Amino acid sequence: MIPAAFDYHAPNTLAEAMALLARYGEAAKVLSGGQSLLPLLKLRLGYADHLVDIGRVPGLEYIKEEDGYLKIGGATREVALERSDLIRSKYPILLDTALVIADPLVRNRATVGGNLAHGDPGNDHPATMLALGAEVVATSPKGERTIPIEKFFTGLFTTALKPDEILTAIKVPIPASRSGGAYVKLERKVGDLATAATAAQVTLGKNGEVERAGIGLTNAGPTPIKATQAENYLQGKKPDDTAITEAARLAAQATAPTVDRRGSVEYKREMARVLTARALTQAVQWAGGH
Template structure:
């Protein structure tokens, strides 16, 4: 099936109008940003909203700026804009490297950071990147603006802590400490470019070369992007030579609810998580 079910289209002209439409139609509505995540699922009828609220005409939600000790990114900022941002390149190599692996140029021109994060596709790349960077998600609804910590945001496959009448307006990334590197690696499906397994890593070193902080996330292997706390604990306090990294990577995917499909068994994904975690950590260290 390649034709979506029938729906009514509502182009919102402001955040308030979008929220009002979501209040009016409730669970029957879905939010459309760039469409690269939602529309394919609608064509497969995995999602069948009867009302589509389009945010594309809302001004003021596409920006990248340094503000209050953080990097603030508007929810409608496209992948292409993120990939080529000098501010992001200067502080987080993971954006340019990770986004270059997302889809093709058409997808990167249309897809938005807010849309991908809200969609919470377990095989998506952006959820893993924002989780590894410990972002804050700013959302707006009838009650005003609230902040959701990224560790509380992804709740399951295509599920988040967003209320049905809320939209993401901004994503805020903390400025990295000195001597911090980041990277994203993945084993991609050749047709869709989605992650069969992926790993996002953010590593900080002290002046003595000892790891002072580590944030490591696995994508594609489970029902949602998931922090690998076992890997993180194994890295912090260690000098990261090849042996220490290999030992830490053995903890990848521990305790995850692994998925299985035609692209890979649970055992295969578990092994690939270890391989990609090691590669992501090594690549992150190259960016310090």
């Protein structure tokens, strides 16, 4: 299986990369980890005249806390999340997510930025970042802009990124103490996209009530879904079984899945409910609520 011909560019600086994107416009695609893009090109389901590889651009791979944010460089590999002590100790939801993306070999190449910028509702980080209330940093020759994650996914395989923009960083507000999160995915086997999956991030208040709840749903519609109604419902409530059951029901209501080999609409919707309940329960446990 062989891709159609293209030109490959390997800029050494961000400026060069942006100049190439500006020059080729729609004819160019950014090559990050390449684990979604290259299979698409090999299947000849996607075409590009120019690939701009940001793999040699320095300064795009990091995981650090700074200015009240967890900052993840756009070209940070998934494996780096798995190995990061910071992520392991403080961001269980991101560790959960990294561990179920594709398979370990793919995660050695695949990048967090690529997982978001591909705009695939089946990818796992979008839900996680929705739950965390992240922001995406897009850089172009005109400078940087920050896009709230809930404004980032505009349609199936499309995002708010402009052709001359590169996703250079993801910023996650550092959760308050008594926060916890989980990502629970139903997959047919390792390497599969989710039949359904839920990311839940919860912050508890002094009395154990929910101060903030973030819920993101994977592969539940044409774009990654933020279950706003469920989030709002939980606000201020004790996260007991009754509340979680109702939140899960509301989350499932927000889904608009399509039938495919992974399951029927009904099954996927119900799984969104079941997994949301499980993710919330785990998140609350992490947050110290149970």
